[in-house]
Amino acid sequence: MALTGRTALLAALGALVVGLLLPSAAGIWLVTGAVLLAVVADLVLAAPVRSLRFGRGGDTTVRLGEPATVELTVTNPSGRPLRALVRDAWAPSAWRPGTAEAASRHTLTVPGGERRRAVTVLTPTRRGDHRSHRVTVRSLGPLGLAARQGSHLVPWTVRALPPFASRKHLPSRLARLRELDGRTSVLTRGQGTEFDSLREYLPGDDVRSIDWRASARRTTVAVRTWRPERDRHILVVLDTGRTSAGRVGDAPRLDASLDAALLLTALATRAGDRVDLLAHDARKRTAVAGCSAHEVLPAFTDAMADLEPALHETDMRSLVSTALKMAPHRSLIVLLTGLDAAPVEDGLRPLLPLLTKRHEVVLASVADPRLDALAAGRGTLEAVYGAAAAEQTRADRRATADRLTRHGVTVLDAPPAQIAPALADTYLALKAAGRL
Amino acid sequence: MTSTVPVPPPVAEAPAGAAPTSLTPTGRGLWRRARWYLAFLAAVLIGATAVAALGQDHSYPPLDPRSYDRDGAHAVVALLERQGLKSEFTTDPTRSPAAPDTLVLPEPDLLSPAQLRAVAAARHRRLVLIAPGPAALTALAPGIRLSEDDGGLPYASVRSTPADCSLPEAVRAGSAHLGGTLYTSGSRGDGCYPRSHGYPLVRIPVGDGDVIVLGSGTFLRNEQLTQDGDASLALGLLGSQPRLTWHLPDYSAPLAENARPRTFTDFIPSDWHWAGYQLAVAAVLAALWRGRRLGPVVAEDLPVVVRASETTEGRARLYRRAKARGRAAEALRRAAAHRLAPALGVPLRSGAPDPDALCAAAADRLPDQPAGDVRALLYGPPPTDDAALLRLADDLDALERQVRNP
Numbered sequence: 001m002a003l004t005g006r007t008a009l010l011a012a013l014g015a016l017v018v019g020l021l022l023p024s025a026a027g028i029w030l031v032t033g034a035v036l037l038a039v040v041a042d043l044v045l046a047a048p049v050r051s052l053r054f055g056r057g058g059d060t061t062v063r064l065g066e067p068a069t070v071e072l073t074v075t076n077p078s079g080r081p082l083r084a085l086v087r088d089a090w091a092p093s094a095w096r097p098g099t100a101e102a103a104s105r106h107t108l109t110v111p112g113g114e115r116r117r118a119v120t121v122l123t124p125t126r127r128g129d130h131r132s133h134r135v136t137v138r139s140l141g142p143l144g145l146a147a148r149q150g151s152h153l154v155p156w157t158v159r160a161l162p163p164f165a166s167r168k169h170l171p172s173r174l175a176r177l178r179e180l181d182g183r184t185s186v187l188t189r190g191q192g193t194e195f196d197s198l199r200e201y202l203p204g205d206d207v208r209s210i211d212w213r214a215s216a217r218r219t220t221v222a223v224r225t226w227r228p229e230r231d232r233h234i235l236v237v238l239d240t241g242r243t244s245a246g247r248v249g250d251a252p253r254l255d256a257s258l259d260a261a262l263l264l265t266a267l268a269t270r271a272g273d274r275v276d277l278l279a280h281d282a283r284k285r286t287a288v289a290g291c292s293a294h295e296v297l298p299a300f301t302d303a304m305a306d307l308e309p310a311l312h313e314t315d316m317r318s319l320v321s322t323a324l325k326m327a328p329h330r331s332l333i334v335l336l337t338g339l340d341a342a343p344v345e346d347g348l349r350p351l352l353p354l355l356t357k358r359h360e361v362v363l364a365s366v367a368d369p370r371l372d373a374l375a376a377g378r379g380t381l382e383a384v385y386g387a388a389a390a391e392q393t394r395a396d397r398r399a400t401a402d403r404l405t406r407h408g409v410t411v412l413d414a415p416p417a418q419i420a421p422a423l424a425d426t427y428l429a430l431k432a433a434g435r436l
Numbered sequence: 437m438t439s440t441v442p443v444p445p446p447v448a449e450a451p452a453g454a455a456p457t458s459l460t461p462t463g464r465g466l467w468r469r470a471r472w473y474l475a476f477l478a479a480v481l482i483g484a485t486a487v488a489a490l491g492q493d494h495s496y497p498p499l500d501p502r503s504y505d506r507d508g509a510h511a512v513v514a515l516l517e518r519q520g521l522k523s524e525f526t527t528d529p530t531r532s533p534a535a536p537d538t539l540v541l542p543e544p545d546l547l548s549p550a551q552l553r554a555v556a557a558a559r560h561r562r563l564v565l566i567a568p569g570p571a572a573l574t575a576l577a578p579g580i581r582l583s584e585d586d587g588g589l590p591y592a593s594v595r596s597t598p599a600d601c602s603l604p605e606a607v608r609a610g611s612a613h614l615g616g617t618l619y620t621s622g623s624r625g626d627g628c629y630p631r632s633h634g635y636p637l638v639r640i641p642v643g644d645g646d647v648i649v650l651g652s653g654t655f656l657r658n659e660q661l662t663q664d665g666d667a668s669l670a671l672g673l674l675g676s677q678p679r680l681t682w683h684l685p686d687y688s689a690p691l692a693e694n695a696r697p698r699t700f701t702d703f704i705p706s707d708w709h710w711a712g713y714q715l716a717v718a719a720v721l722a723a724l725w726r727g728r729r730l731g732p733v734v735a736e737d738l739p740v741v742v743r744a745s746e747t748t749e750g751r752a753r754l755y756r757r758a759k760a761r762g763r764a765a766e767a768l769r770r771a772a773a774h775r776l777a778p779a780l781g782v783p784l785r786s787g788a789p790d791p792d793a794l795c796a797a798a799a800d801r802l803p804d805q806p807a808g809d810v811r812a813l814l815y816g817p818p819p820t821d822d823a824a825l826l827r828l829a830d831d832l833d834a835l836e837r838q839v840r841n842p
Contacts, residue, residue: 395770
């Protein structure tokens with residue numbers, strides 16, 4: 001049960017009655033008794049809460065940052081009309097900050113035997129599954145003095161998918177892809193290119209691409225054209241260990257990595273390549289393999305939705321062996337991990353020959369713009385020591401990247417805003433060079 | 437945010453066997469959950485009542501004639517009664533005595549001026565005041581004042597003191613435990629047990645009786661009577677008359693009636709305080725209204741926030757704490773050389789340019805700068821103090837600027 005402000009107001013007005021007419025203990029008993037009697041009558045006449053029936057509907061997935069609407073249907077099987085304040089409770093991160101109070105409360109009037117729908121608008125601020133908590137109903141009596149209150153469990157889950165903010169870079173990369181794809185043949189030949197067609201020699205073509213046999217059969221000089229091979233295999237490996245938990249700006253490194261992986265997946269799928277996903281820290285967290293082209297992106301976003309950085313060290317040996325199992329043939333392995341010296345030197349470097357023996361390996365790491373800000377610090381002693389420490393960190397990262405490059409790994413180190421387009425460009429460059 | 441949409445009418449009743457979603461416990465569930473707590477509560481209440489009923493434990497204030505405690509005064513009263521004295525305890529000291537008697541006032545300062553006047557007018561044969569203040573002295577023992585000369589406090593610790601006077605009771609008792617507040621004897625008074633600048637016991641004749649002013653009642657306590665001449669002095673002072681009246685002070689009484697400031701309630705017309713009580717009831721109802729939540733607070737596990745730059749900032753603090761100027765300068769110089777090399781077209785060999793080639797290229801680009809300066813800046817000795825480190829950082833910046841825009 002719950003009281004309303006009217007009850008308190010009524011009791012306060014009763015003070016006038018006590019002061020003017022009945023200045024005694026009996027007067028207080030009389031006035032308070034009358035107020036309590038009205039409260040009890042109101043409680044008895046209010047529509048029951050326990051027998052209400054609820055239903056749910058609406059969105060089950062939403063991109064992070066966009067609003068999702070969830071419906072709540074309230075059926076009032078009793079004969080009495082329900083005048084109620086309803087709270088549809090969700091975890092705090094399911095609401096846009098500051099609006100939880102207003103967005104979760106609904107004022108409903110449901111005549112006896114009918115049902116009504118309330119629409120709750122959620123704007124999740126965290127990736128992952130958001131589960132509804134409980135529905136609390138405060139059913140007011142006809143006098144508005146008191147209310148019956150009770151809670152129901154009406155489960156519903158809204159999955160907040162990664163925002164894929166880098167999809168704005170997709171059109172420009174697709175245009176570049178079309179340039180090197182079959183629609184525009186290239187004259188350079190590499191490992192991953194296949195013969196496309198013969199065409200007439202034009203001034204400016206590389207003379208090395210002239211096909212002399214074909215030229216001999218016809219009256220003009222013919223050149224061979226090539227196009228990048230399609231149907232290559234790409235394996236995106238996400239390291240969700242402790243190095244991915246570090247916050248860069250106001251999001252963990254992992255979020256930028258997910259964004260980069262999604263842009264690469266979207267681009268590679270359009271280019272006709274197959275993309276698989278592996279997320280691994282101390283153990284395999286999730287793996288998506290063998291999806292057809294049109295369902296791979298939804299499958300990836302769904303798998304990424306509830307990935308959270310783990311706070312322990314990544315087991316690189318297990319990660320590499322799982323990746324090798326998922327890539328039995330020559331593949332492009334994109335490793336989204338950190339460039340910190342210790343884990344790379346001790347964990348990854350001894351195992352790299354296993355990967356680079358058969359596969360093309362790209363290692364992408366999210367750099368911290370705060371390092372640049374620190375390195376630019378001058379003027380005070382504190383700022384200069386900060387600059388020295390930042391330069392030292394950057395030098396360490398560079399040294400690690402250099403050592404990896406000597407192993408034949410393509411290393412990317414870019415801040416969160418640029419990592420996704422940089423990875424897409426690297427992919428396009430590798431494809432154009434026929435190295436896939 | 438909130439919108440309610442009526443769903444088109446009649447809907448199928450919720451299926452009869454629908455799983456109940458209500459979380460509100462039923463009456464039976466509440467009873468099942470709460471019964472052991474209620475049983476425990478009942479046991480505690482019963483136990484507490486039993487203990488309270490069995491052990492009636494009164495505690496009396498100090499110098500209460502009914503108290504058997506160490507600081508009580510039952511022993512002296514019992515001794516006097518065994519010698520045939522009649523004793524009575526009163527809460528009203530203003531009554532006139534029927535026969536010659538001794539009145540003991542353990543806390544004369546708690547009496548109002550009117551009561552003090554009444555006591556003075558009641559003509560007790562002997563009045564014993566324990567540690568009276570100026571007001572009580574003026575009313576009951578005129579001529580005696582607190583001994584405040586020499587600027588010292590009118591106070592001395594309680595200890596065994598020789599009588600040193602002609603008061604018969606004191607002479608008989610010899611030394612006794614006296615002290616506490618010190619008084620002057622005045623012109624007519626008879627001071628005993630002299631201490632530094634006053635007397636803890638003064639007798640002064642008033643009318644046909646006398647008044648005994650005591651600095652402290654310690655020697656009357658149960659624990660004290662067996663020592664020194666305390667018992668003798670107590671019996672002598674209190675047993676001079678056939679009756680003994682002992683005032684039981686009302687410690688809860690307000691200090692002085694006319695001194696009480698008028699409070700807010702004095703300005704409210706009578707009867708309207710009942711309306712105040714009714715307002716209090718309304719306040720309780722308002723508290724219940726505001727205190728009831730619409731469902732519990734929803735808790736959520738939040739991810740740990742670890743800033744990625746934390747280790748770098750920690751390293752900066754370590755450098756500073758250890759005054760690692762050499763290391764810091766080395767890092768800054770290496771970074772500057774790494775940035776200068778591509779601008780000057782010097783190749784990097786294992787991550788760093790060749791010093792000689794870099795200095796030569798820089799000298800070529802900046803002809804007006806001595807070549808030695810660039811080498812000292814980039815490969816010189818570590819800075820010796822903080823100012824040198826700050827200067828080095830600024831000079832490296834300046835060099836980079838000059839190389840890029842000569």
